[in-house]
Amino acid sequence: LFGKKATVVVFWKGDRRMGQQQLADLGKDVVQPFGREGVSVVGVAVDQSPQDAQQALNKAGATFTNLNDADGKAFALMGTGRFPRTYVLDPSGKIVWFDIEYSMATRRELHQALHTLAASK
Numbered sequence: 001l002f003g004k005k006a007t008v009v010v011f012w013k014g015d016r017r018m019g020q021q022q023l024a025d026l027g028k029d030v031v032q033p034f035g036r037e038g039v040s041v042v043g044v045a046v047d048q049s050p051q052d053a054q055q056a057l058n059k060a061g062a063t064f065t066n067l068n069d070a071d072g073k074a075f076a077l078m079g080t081g082r083f084p085r086t087y088v089l090d091p092s093g094k095i096v097w098f099d100i101e102y103s104m105a106t107r108r109e110l111h112q113a114l115h116t117l118a119a120s121k
Helices: 017-037 050-060 073-078 104-119
Strands: 006-012 039-046 065-069 085-089 095-100
Touching: 006 017, 006 073, 006 104, 017 039, 017 050, 017 104, 039 050, 039 073, 039 104, 050 065, 065 073, 073 085, 085 104, 095 104
Parallel strands: 006 039, 039 065
Antiparallel strands: 006 085, 085 095
16 A cells, blocks of 8 residues: 555544545545655544445545544554544655644645655655
8 A cells, every 4th residue: 555655644533524624635635646656545544434434435535545443443553632643654654744633734734745755766
């Protein structure tokens, strides 16, 4: 699931407004402009049944890869509390950028980070 240049990993919950907005925005903000540049997106639904997660993805129009952390154990290794939580990993899997929650600043800073990573050799 790793991208050649970067991987965006988003831990989300479908009952959170900001999570729904980010799921909807990731296609146009990340997949479309950076997918061909070697950036991939992986969503991780936390504490969601597979049916609820799929319903949230359908509502948001999200078509990128999504995994289900139904018991929240994977997320517990990364943090606690607020959602969505966004991480950018370099090609080796090292976290090079992260954000808690989601806002216009998140969108801008994520775009800047990915632009830098996608341009690197």
